[in-house]
């Protein structure tokens with residue numbers, strides 16, 4: 001068409017060529033530079049990972065901390081064992097007092113029937129099993145006393161025979177397995193004396209339990 005203005009499109013320039021022109025470098029140099037950049041970034045990431053690992057190591061338990069933990073566990077275990085032992089002792093002490101109540105009842109019945117308590121004037125804890133045998137034999141001879149004796153657990157009577165010792169008259173034991181001592185002297189005592197050797201199984205020590 002005559003007189004028409006023809007507008008030509010601007011020449012297409014590739015982005016890569018643009019970079020080459022702007023930075024005045026070859027494409028190969030550009031790629032190499034980018035690769036270097038990636039290596040640097042990779043190095044930084046490695047350093048960070050190492051730093052994190054170091055921090056993790058620091059958060060682990062040191063030897064001193066381990067010792068503290070072990071000590072605390074040992075103290076707690078000792079406390080638990082101590083409390084269990086205390087509860088066991090208290091329960092056995094209550095058991096002894098219950099036996100004394102029954103024995104006193106049986107002794108009262110014996111006194112009602114005979115007008116006196118079984119005689120056992122010797123004061124010697126070494127002979128406690130023999131003293132206990134005397135008491136058991138006497139109480140068993142009176143029906144109303146024997147009825148009360150039968151309420152006492154079999155586990156507290158005649159333990160020595162259960163372990164194969166020579167057959168001897170039965171006697172009474174405390175929950176720790178020591179024969180109960182019995183003493184009554186009509187000339188000096190108002191009421192018979194019953195004694196358990198207590199937890200330490202020895203007579204004459206502070207933990208002895210007496211009915212008086």
Ligand SMILES: [Ca+2]
Pocket residue numbers: 133158160168169170171
């Ligand atoms: Ca015996």
Ligand SMILES: [Ca+2]
Pocket residue numbers: 196197198199200201202203204205206207208
């Ligand atoms: Ca004792």
